[in-house]
Amino acid sequence: MDDALEMEILKITEKLDQNKFVELNEYLEDMHSADIVEIIMELEEENRKKLISVLSWDKISDVFEEVETPVFISLLSAFTKDQKRMILEEMGQDDVVDLIASLDDDKQKELLSLLNREEASELKELLVYDEDTAGGIMTKDYITVKKDITVYQAIEEVRVQASEAETVYYVYVVDHMQRLVGVLSLRELIVTKANKIVEEIMKEQVIQVNVGTDQEEVARMVAKYNLIAIPVVENNGIIKGIITVDDIIDVIEEEATEDIYKFAGTTEGEYKIEDSFQKRIGASVSSRLPWLIVTVF
Amino acid sequence: MDDALEMEILKITEKLDQNKFVELNEYLEDMHSADIVEIIMELEEENRKKLISVLSWDKISDVFEEVETPVFISLLSAFTKDQKRMILEEMGQDDVVDLIASLDDDKQKELLSLLNREEASELKELLVYDEDTAGGIMTKDYITVKKDITVYQAIEEVRVQASEAETVYYVYVVDHMQRLVGVLSLRELIVTKANKIVEEIMKEQVIQVNVGTDQEEVARMVAKYNLIAIPVVENNGIIKGIITVDDIIDVIEEEATEDIYKFAGTTEGEYKIEDSFQKRIGASVSSRLPWLIVTVF
Structure with missing residues (x-):
């Protein structure tokens, strides 16, 4: 453990032991969730639960995306049913799938039963794929637009869909069958005239992988083509998800x-x-x- | 070599041997530059030069960013002085630095003499840093804004600075001394009301590295915090460059x-x-x- 991390842990343990929760909340809200995860992993279970209880909902879901499964399960037990639902709905879908996939059947069912029908059925769909394939690591939280709208409308779509999306930096263009027919980067969108039609400026040759593609091949392609995200399609060309470069x-x-x-x-x-x-x-x-x-x- | 690549090379070699340059140009323009690089690496020098001569300037600079140094030197020799200048100016600055750094002093001087004074002095500045440090892998092509402008003005700045920038997805906020005081993602910019002031919504705690930080530590931070790019500063807090996730x-x-x-x-x-x-x-x-x-x- 490096010195800076050790110092942080001392400071935070002290506040936890003295139940200085308001102070702790302010302190932690300024901290990046990845740092909070590092600290949580070093705390005792009791202090972990105390710490997570003072965080904002935003931070909590970010933290839950990054902790390991046993810690996830233990921390989640500190929340009510409604709170658990809120946390799971705020988390990135690919992270929830990873976590659920590593649980036994009973625990899986318990967590899935917390979610609304649509989210639960999307998760079940993702759980079908082998965890080492594109299908196993993708998320269904991506932005699609129809090909016949304007650039202005496409940017509006990005705004509307942004809160749910894993990335807003690529917009995937689909036909009426949800088949992937093009892609546009947000970079291209914001430098193009607002009245242009998406179909005229989209890139038609979309670099993509199949749901069954091995994750190592996916990594090779993202590295080769310098992508921020890659779309995942089924054999019929229908887009099923995306994988982002951080994953x-x-x-x-x-x-x-x-x-x-x-x-x-x-x-x-x-x-x-x-x-x-x-x-x-x-x-x-x-x-x-x-x-x-x-x-x- | 995989079968698909071998087939491509056969097809292209045939067109090259028959001097079907118009056809070849159309064929290659639809191809991703990373694929063209893969093909170039497999061709004989004569065919390499033929192939590169039919590409558009955009594609040429993309290809030059990814080939290895000896190939770069050999291909570049096929162009006139003005063409060389155009290629170097179109290329990403970090890629040009990498290439120049691996040349002997005479070749370095020759290439630097091709560039305009501003670009040459930026490159010389970058050549000072150890190639395994943040300074050695960063680019100076990033977007900055002042903290007192509106979100609308900031998006306009992104549009103006986009063509030169290595990424448009982060906007770095600086004070009058060019010290890094905040950061905003393009995602945040486009979902925020246009009349908000940058300073009010920017993230003040910017995850950053020093010019001297080892590249392995830079990689660790980008991975830990799931970043698309990380800013590089000097000890006085002045921003000197950025490093993007593809690098x-x-x-x-x-x-x-x-x-x-x-x-x-x-x-x-x-x-x-x-x-x-x-x-x-x-x-x-x-x-x-x-x-x-x-x-x-």
Whole structure:
């Protein structure tokens, strides 16, 4: 653990022990959720629950997107049914799927029963895909527009759909069958005359992957074409989801770790150096940074 | 080489041999520059020069951003002085710096002499930094606004500065000394009322790195905070550049490769498996995909 993180934890534990909740709330609201996650992973369960209870709903859902499954389950138990629903609805869909996929059947059903019918059925649809494929890591929170609207209308669509979308920087153009027929970046949209028609300026050759494409191939394509997101389609050309570059970085790290274990001729469970290394830098950090694991050898 | 690539190369070589330049131009304009680079890397020098001569200027600069240095030098020699200048000016600044940094002093001077004074002095400034640091991989093509303008004016600034910028998705807010005082995403800008003042809605705690920060630490931060770009400042807080996530993926791949060599207890030059592997999948592909190198073991 680095010194700055250790200092933060001391400071926050002190406030927690003295029940200074207002002060703590102000302090944490200025902090990035990724830093809060790092701190939570180092706290005892009791203090974790105290800390999460003082956060705003926005921060809570961000934090829940990044903690590991056992911590997620334990923290979620501190909330009422309505609060749980709120948290799950605020979270990114791809993160909720990842979490639910790692639970047993009973826990899965319990969480799915919290959600409204539409969200639950979207999640069930996503749970069908193998977790190492494009379908398994995609989200259904993307922006689509019809091809015959103007640039002005398309930007309005971005505004309307923004709050739900995983990224607003690509707008996917679909026909009446929801088949992917083009793509426009927000960059192109805002530098183009407002009365142009989407179909005239969209890129028709959309770089895309299939729901069954292996996640390593998806990563290769995002890296090669310098994309912020890549759309995922079924064989019939209908768009089913998107994968954003931040998740691609997670894939690269995951694959690198797997590859290292292969290289070392062992499996994750057996590997001793990993254990001690995890203790040294904290499980949450190492799980996000497998490419660094190698540098300790 | 995969079958699809091999087919493309056959098709293109045929057109090149028959000097079907108009047809070739139409064919290549529909192709992504990253695919054209893959093809170029497989052609003989004569055909490379023929192929590049039929591309549009836009495509040429995109292609030049991604080829390896020796190919860059050889291809560039096919153009006149004015054409060379045009290509260098169209290319992303970080890519030009990478290329120039790998040349000897005479070649460096020759290329710098082609550029206008402002661009040349920016490049010289960037060449000072160690290539493994934030300063060494950043670009100076970013968008800044003053803190007292409206959201409407800020979006107008994005439109004006877009053609030069490496990304338009973050707008950096600076004071009269060019010190970084805030950041706004284009996402936030387009969902906010047009008459709001930038200072009121900007995020004041900007996640940033120093020009001297090691590139591995930069990658760790971009991954941790899920950023599309990260600003680079000097000790006095003045913004000097940005690094975009596509370059961060390159860093992760580069560091992973280095780490693998360390793990194997050898250096790049000595490592035999690497040599044969490079031949197998083509140098251009392997240089972009070191994390895949490991899977062949």
